[in-house]
Amino acid sequence: MKIIHTADLHLGQIIYQNYERSDEHKHFFDQLKHWCKEEKPDALVVSGDVFDIQQPSASTKMAFNEQIVKLRRECPEMKIVVTAGNHDSASRLQAEHSIWALSGMHLVGTSPSVESNEGWEEDYIVRLDNGYIIAMPYMIGERKEQLQYILNKVAEENTEDKPVVMMGHTAVTGMDANGHNFDIGKLKTQDVDSLGEGYDYLALGHIHMPQTIGHKDDGMKEEVQYKAPVIRYSGSALHVSCDEAYPHTVSLVDIDKHGGNVNIKQLRINELRHFYILPTDGSSFTSAEDAIEGVKEFAEKQQSGYFRLKVNYNVSLPSNFNQMVYDILSAYNDEIRFNPKVIWEGEPAATESTIKRPTFDVADLQQMTDPIEFIKKVDIPNLNMSLDELREAFEEVSEEIKRISEEAEKKSNKKKSSTNENTEA
Ligand SMILES: [Mn+2]
Structure with a gap:
């Protein structure tokens, strides 16, 4: 099973308050298309942060749609699996799930709710002829049980030992967060154990530097091979800030069988502006x-x-x-x-x-x-909390705000669609 793994596209990003980057993103997609045509992977996986903001502009969405359609046309055999990151609006992406399904793209916005009904896992399992992709988007809080449940479901079905890829969007313990000084505090670092076991390759997004957990020294090697399971960040499509002074790549991943060998080749992205x-x-x-x-x-x-x-x-x-x-x-x-x-x-x-x-x-x-x-x-004087306590408090509040606003959005979407069918999505 062969996949191309990328993440953190941040389409629509306005950088330094001033500059839009659509031409840089187009340049990225041109290369991605070329690689997909050359390498003929079974799937292209995009592990979250497709868009930079929750409500991307019409032109950003149009550019994304056009690029996906082009990829579909040029590589009709290839599955495309896209999941939401913390920058994306989970419910907005999810709203378009069924339309995209018609054109062979599996788009996952929302994570399973904590009290999901039986059968929920079907929305997250993508079956290929020669393997499985468990498409998990950004999730709030630890979900070890849910993840292990879905991994077990796949294991039961996987009697032929086909490779199993799981996607995720999170910061895991042991990663190198180079260039993220202003950003990283938003997410708790998750222990790798809390992501369950049973996958051969965990295709992660969120950290912008390409890296395989536990293999720091191999960071910039063009091609490596490890025994499964392997946990890897593909890194972002473009530099998202001046602090990201390292090459950006997409990962071409080849897995021979479940529990077998994982071969990773880094394809170097040529950036339009350095x-x-x-x-x-x-x-x-x-x-x-x-x-x-x-x-x-x-x-x-x-x-x-x-x-x-x-x-x-x-x-x-x-x-x-x-x-x-x-x-x-x-x-x-x-x-x-x-x-x-x-x-x-x-x-x-x-x-x-x-x-x-x-x-x-x-x-x-x-x-x-x-x-x-x-x-x-x-340096606030008389601060009676430790920074850790403070961080936890902030995280709690921001997760709550996120949850409330997602819910409000869901409600208002429901209202909109029931009162006015002509409203633009
Ligand atoms: Mn992210």
Whole structure:
């Protein structure tokens, strides 16, 4: 059984408050299509975070639909299995499940509810001629029993020892969360044991760096082979931030039989726009003028790409500095893209006699999604909770909010569809 495993497409992402990336995503899909045609996998699996936001724009959805249709046309034999991640609206994806089923794509949005009726597992099992895919989306909380139940169901049926792939969208213990400093606090890390046993390959999404759990040293090897079971993050389709300074790949996975060998080949994604830190020689700018000069040179030379500046801590940038940069870049039609979050080099450690300067700027704050990260940086006096307790409290609240808003959405969808059949989905 051969699959292509990818995840975290984040379609519709607007990066650095300014730039949309549809051409970069199109470039990714062109490569994906090429690989699917060449390698003829039995299935393409996308393990969550298809879209970057819960309600992607019409053009983002259209682009996704067109790409899937193209994949179907070019590789009619290949199954496509797509599951929701934490960025996706589970119920919105689920709403389109049956339409996509008609065209051979298995789309799973919502996770099984805790008190599911018998037979619930059928919505999550995709049967191929030569294997099984258990398509689990992002799930809140630990679901060991449910996962083990569905794995057992497949095991009962799998008398011919066909390979079993399970999908998931979660952070597991032992992963390397490089580049996720602002993001990772949203999910509890799950112990691998809590995901059940019985799969040969666990196709994970959520962490953007390609990696196989327990095989850190093999990170960038082009081809490896392990004994099943193997747990792997394919990594995201594109760099989602400047901090993700590593190659991005999709995983071509070949499994000979249940409990057999898992062969993984990394197919390197060529990105339309690359990420740079200026100056490119690793030093830092020592004046605002130098930095502006550096930006001009870079734009002139590269003509395309993302960049961030590294500036010596003693330099004070003028208040209109960002505007000066944007003015230079206006000649490049958004091909040269600026991340205003400066890397300060040589920042002195705070001493008791100096007033503690916040270690982030406005751009940082706008990208911060983890409240704990914020609290750590501002040093709240008389905080009577440990950071762990605080994190747990935040997680509880945010899971509750998510649950309530999903429910409200479900209700309003029901209402809409019963009162007005013409409303656009
Ligand atoms: Mn995610």
